Amino acid sequence: MKKFVLGLTCGFALTATTAVYASDTLQVYLFPAMYVFNGQSKALDSEYTTLNFNGHAYVPVRWVAENLGKLVKYEHYTKTISIVNTNLTEELVLDKDFLIIASQGKIKGIEFGIGSNKNELIQKWGEPHEIGTWSTEFYRWHSYHFFFWEPDGNAGSIRVSGNVIPYRLNEIRDFIGEPLDEGEGVDGGWSYVYHAGDYQVFFTADSKESQIRYLNLKKK
Template sequence: MKKFLLGLVCGITVTASTAVYASDTIQAYLFPVRYQINGEIKGMEKDYSTLNYNGHVYVPIRFITENLGAFVDYNDRNTEIKVNYFPAGMDLLTDNKYPNIHFGIIDLYLDGGYTGIWGLV
């Protein structure tokens, strides 16, 4: 009888600790979805996935922003995501050899006797 109770207590302890450990996990589900952006169906590359977590859909921000004509950048040092959108009438400078590099919103200012340049590249 003592061995049975000892085994029961050990079993309950292991089961309870497993439940506590599992409570720190996140269960998200990948699911297929079609994206329609401005009336046009967009196919998503295999590198991207759409997640469902607690009834909320999490979409890949780079896929969405680039299909909307915006630019996205991730700053690893500050763990910051920047999304920049320029109005349709704004001219951007681009280089045909490097299509992912854009120049826009450049501001010149005087700093003492020097000219400074600030902007988004």
Template sequence: MKKFIFGLSCGLMIAGSTAAFASDSIQALLFPARFEINGSAVDLGKDYQVLNVDGHAYVPVRFVAENLGANIDYDTDSQKIVIQNRPLDITDPDYKTISVGNLILTKDGDNTKVTGQLKFDGVGITQNSINALLTFYNEDNVKIGDVTISGDDFGVDAKTFVTEGKGDFRKYDAAYLNIRSVNQKVILDEPTTAYTDTKLKYSLNLPKSWMDNYRIGEMLENESNTANIHFYDRANLQYGGILFSISIWTKSDWINNGPTAKSIARLYILGEDEDRVFVMSLPGDVQFNPHDAQLTAGYKEMSDQIGKIRTSLKFVK
């Protein structure tokens, strides 16, 4: 009944014009329609019905969305139906064959409900057990919530999952995936090593796979005398090779100019210490040789780890 009401109230009109009604009630007839989606016949099932209202056919939006591979949920607070149908683009850099995406976050009491999709590429079966942690950060790079994704029926087709976490983290800025086990086998994170800048008194955890493959350069802005630290892919130095940069702003300068800078560049706060704001920037142009498959793969392998590096900044004395 719940699915039927949802489909009725959110029906998709597939005829020519929009009908207006003078009251909150309508008269509808059952419409005996069959469905063919992307060349395949799809059974409507007993949970859904198609309605005929003044010559227009109304179909259950959840039925259509899910059969087109989309994720769908209803946000009670805003009274809004949300449909997501994009490539799944959240991955764990240590386990790249599993991807998550099409996230829809809604409020559920004191918790946040997360509806999303997960697919497991490169496997020949559809009954894989996966346990993962999805962590959410705000624009100040502060963790605001997390949820556990678990199930035993994931495979090469995108599978919808529903989970909950404590608090309200609907207005998140970034989400990171950590695969903890696959088919009861524990997945270990790639080992890291601390890079410490004793001059500016901060540290980052860099993947050990970066060792001997990166270099650091420091530049000073002429006007502000602010340090900009560039982390390079050593193999791609001839083509730029910048993986990311760190700049240090005063808090007042960040408050006054940060929003404008963020609107024109990919900037992310790493952390704040006293009057300093540490900001990561990602390059806006290609920093590797796109005609060399080996150099391209090496650069992308390193850049995939930047999300984890972003959350690792610590201040040292």
């Protein structure tokens, strides 16, 4: 294992942290470990490293928590790291209630919906896992992308993707009924469109027989 010496510092790879250096030093070793989460093997992301210090493995708490489906928050003033449960990695349940809740601008089981402010989400869920742009800025927490409209920074649409939608497109009719419309998706594939009050829900897959790639909830 490769050895190196570094200043004593706070060993948490969190977005909002600031390293504080002291005169003391630690002698640590790179530790190329593989991790298994609920039977699934996973290597550390490229920006993370496992360290061995005095026979103990040190790994970024954020990476471990997120792979367990949890959210991590860091409070700078109190130097407190919080790890909390979340519904953001649980499978969506598609039933009649799904469209009733969608008519309120929300995804079933998720507390924040369309109109929620960006700062509200950060305060409750911590820093996003990704910030990017698809026609407008989005913040991603696990499989949920929230698109925020300027200048207010309120959520204008929500996109859900990944394994939290374990359904094929042709199964959707059985769970929530006939779509109002269907056709080619905006980025290819095939979409079913449902109306829920002032909102629309788009389910998109590569084909009618394929697993859903994502759903979008937005105002009409």
